[in-house]
Amino acid sequence: MATHFLGDTAALTGRTLRHVTRSIDTIITTAIMPIAMMLMFVYVFGGAIDTGPTKYIDYMLPGILLITIASGISYTAFRLFMDLKSGIFERFQSMPIARSGVLWAHVLTSLVANVISLVIVVGVAVLMGFRSGAAVPAWLGIVGILVLFTLALTWLAVIAGLSAASAEGAGVFSYPLIFLPFVSSAFVPTQTMPGPVRWFAENQPVTSIVNTLRNLFAEQAVGDDLWIALAWCVGILAVAYFFAMTAYRRKIA
Numbered sequence: 269m270a271t272h273f274l275g276d277t278a279a280l281t282g283r284t285l286r287h288v289t290r291s292i293d294t295i296i297t298t299a300i301m302p303i304a305m306m307l308m309f310v311y312v313f314g315g316a317i318d319t320g321p322t323k324y325i326d327y328m329l330p331g332i333l334l335i336t337i338a339s340g341i342s343y344t345a346f347r348l349f350m351d352l353k354s355g356i357f358e359r360f361q362s363m364p365i366a367r368s369g370v371l372w373a374h375v376l377t378s379l380v381a382n383v384i385s386l387v388i389v390v391g392v393a394v395l396m397g398f399r400s401g402a403a404v405p406a407w408l409g410i411v412g413i414l415v416l417f418t419l420a421l422t423w424l425a426v427i428a429g430l431s432a433a434s435a436e437g438a439g440v441f442s443y444p445l446i447f448l449p450f451v452s453s454a455f456v457p458t459q460t461m462p463g464p465v466r467w468f469a470e471n472q473p474v475t476s477i478v479n480t481l482r483n484l485f486a487e488q489a490v491g492d493d494l495w496i497a498l499a500w501c502v503g504i505l506a507v508a509y510f511f512a513m514t515a516y517r518r519k520i521a
Contacts, residue, residue, distance in 0.1 A: 296388075298336065298339050298340040298343065298381070298382070298385040299336065299385045299388040299389055299392075301335075301339055302332045302333075302335050302336040302339065302385075302389050303388075303389060303392050305332060305335065306325070306328070306329070306332050306389070306392065306393065306396065307396075309324070309328055309455060310324055310325050310328070310396060314328075317455070317456055318457075319457070322486070323397060323398075323399075325393060325396050325397050325398045326398055326399065326400075326482075326485065326486070327482065328454060328455050329390075329393050329398055329485070330454065330477070330478040330481035330482050330485070331449040331452065331453075331454025331455055331474070331478050332389060332393070332454075333386055333389060333390070333414060333481070334417065334449050334454070334474060334477065334478065335446055335449055336382070336385050336386055336389050337382050337385075337386070337414070337417060337418050337421055338421060338442055338445035338446045338448070338449075339385075339442065339446055340378065340381060340382040340385050340418075341378060341382070341418075341421045341422050341424070341425040341442055341445075342425070342438075342439040342440075342441070342442035343378075343381070343439070344374055344375075344377070344378040344381075344422055344425040344426070344429065345425040345426070345428040345429035345432065345438040345439055345441060345442070346429070346435055346438050346439045347374060347377075347429070348371075348374050348425070348426060348429030348430065348438070349429045349430075349432050349435055349438035350435065351370075351374075352429065352430065352519065371426055371512065371513075371516055374422075374426065374429075375419065375422050375423065375426065378418065378422040378425065379415065379418055379419065379422065382418045382422075383415075383418075386414060400485045400486070400487075401485075401486060401487045402484055402485050402486070402487050403487060406484045406485070406487055407484075409484050409494075410481055410484050410485065413477065413480060413481060413484075413497060413498075413501070414481075416498070416501040416502070416505065417477060417501050419505055420501050420502075420504040420505040420508060421445060421504075421508075423505060423508035423509045423512050424441075424445075424504070424508045424512075425441070425442070426508070426512040426515075426516075427508060427511055427512045427515055428441040428442075430512065430515040430516060430519055431515055448472065448473075448474050449474050449478070451465065451468060451469050451472070452469050452472060452474040452475040452478060453469065453470075453474075453475045453478050453479055454474060454475075454478045458470050458475065473497075473500035473501075473504070476493045476496040476497040476500060477497040477500065477501070479493040479497075480493045480494045480497045
């Protein structure tokens, strides 16, 4: 059974990946917006923001990476919605394939596409002066957290793709996720925020994830932020996966 599922998922993932490679502009578009934000914040606003001895590009890159992921998953919701409306799901049901493999194919494709976008963004950040003292274990931690965050948000995108009434609606759900890093420690220290905003910023998922990534990049102690970040990512992933599979079963029933 496991071999059957893995084989079907691999074949379906190859199909969705081919769609992405034929429209590589989606990956480029995903990277362009975060890069534009990075350029604006570093060269326009960065001089007015006090981040102590840390260069502003080093300080804000973790938040830009999360925005890159939040931007990229909107295409996952869109591709899933288009597959659903094209009737391909009904054709797959008539074939002897693992039903959940269809969703996993979109999730794995999202992961690959987002990793490519993240590499592009980090490459531009390096050209802008970003430097990291992270050793191999820290880099593995960074990659692990980004992958986990991508999977969590992608399963949210699956819910949106299955539930949307229009192609526009499938993608627009990601806007609040793109905005969330702006009310966190991603771009300015939370200590500068007024009371209620500061409380929200310090207790929402993005801040702990950003702080963990920032400390890993700098090869500094991560403290409790690591466990809080992992708890948020795993919790969102588990809840999103449950509701995505529930929505999928209703759609194909």
